[in-house]
Amino acid sequence: MLEIRDLRKTYPGQGGSEAALEGVSFSVGAGQFVSVIGPSGAGKSTLLRCITGQLTADSGRILLEGTDMAALRGRKKRRLQRKIGMIYQDFCLVGCSTAEANVLNACLPELDPLSVLLGHFPKEKRKRARELLATVGLAGKEQQRADSLSGGERQRVAVARALMQSGTLLLADEPVASLDPVRAEEVLALLRQLQRDQGLSVLMNSHNVDQALRYSDRILGLRQGRVVFDGPPDAVTETVLRDIYGGETAHEAE
Numbered sequence: 001m002l003e004i005r006d007l008r009k010t011y012p013g014q015g016g017s018e019a020a021l022e023g024v025s026f027s028v029g030a031g032q033f034v035s036v037i038g039p040s041g042a043g044k045s046t047l048l049r050c051i052t053g054q055l056t057a058d059s060g061r062i063l064l065e066g067t068d069m070a071a072l073r074g075r076k077k078r079r080l081q082r083k084i085g086m087i088y089q090d091f092c093l094v095g096c097s098t099a100e101a102n103v104l105n106a107c108l109p110e111l112d113p114l115s116v117l118l119g120h121f122p123k124e125k126r127k128r129a130r131e132l133l134a135t136v137g138l139a140g141k142e143q144q145r146a147d148s149l150s151g152g153e154r155q156r157v158a159v160a161r162a163l164m165q166s167g168t169l170l171l172a173d174e175p176v177a178s179l180d181p182v183r184a185e186e187v188l189a190l191l192r193q194l195q196r197d198q199g200l201s202v203l204m205n206s207h208n209v210d211q212a213l214r215y216s217d218r219i220l221g222l223r224q225g226r227v228v229f230d231g232p233p234d235a236v237t238e239t240v241l242r243d244i245y246g247g248e249t250a251h252e253a254e
């Protein structure tokens with residue numbers, strides 16, 4: 001599904017020895033749930049932003065379903081990028097729009113701008129948006145304004161919006177960090193269920209090791225821009241955590 005080869009990224013002002021990503025390689029299989037853990041500043045967000053195309057890597061390759069994303073331009077590139085949905089810690093919804101309108105926003109790039117301005121979305125898109133809202137447990141809340149929904153509900157709308165694109169790979173940057181523990185578990189369980197039922201691949205950044213271990217098929221440990229661990233959750237020992245977090249365990253670091 002996704003293959004990352006020798007990815008490097010340096011921000012302006014960073015020297016070579018302190019690059020945000022220093023040759024990161026790994027892959028995410030179709031239908032896998034992979035979590036990236038590591039201390040603050042390890043490069044987790046940079047990695048996801050390079051995959052979505054929000055940032056351009058200095059070098060390395062990002063292959064989605066075998067196609068090198070950097071080799072594509074224009075419409076072909078956008079078509080491939082649309083297979084990647086993203087959810088964020090702060091949901092990134094339009095507060096004054098309804099849940100349904102937020103989900104429909106995912107199709108804006110493929111629709112006629114004038115129709116969109118007039119609020120005219122094709123019937124089948126509206127139907128799909130409502131189906132997805134039902135899938136994430138929000139049937140009956142389609143016309144509710146996003147800013148009147150709870151945090152957990154807002155993140156569900158964001159998940160539905162990500163799936164609306166075409167949803168084969170979901171990138172999640174600290175998706176439950178703003179939620180209370182119960183809501184956090186519910187959203188993670190939803191992602192796990194979508195992964196199992198719909199074959200969705202999930203790549204999630206998490207500062208919560210316990211959650212990452214319980215919900216993932218595989219864990220990537222990132223430290224100072226390098227992958228220092230890549231394996232199943234049950235291989236994540238206290239020693240591995242010390243390698244990733246540099247002496248502090250994740251629980252001590254929180």
Ligand code: ADP
Binds near residue numbers: 011019047
């Ligand atoms: P994480 O998500 O693991 O906390 P980041 O990807 O945000 O890590 O950051 C990795 C490194 O890149 C850090 O050293 C951080 O200070 C640096 N960095 C991140 N964003 C920027 C930026 N916009 N400009 C300069 N340096 C940045």
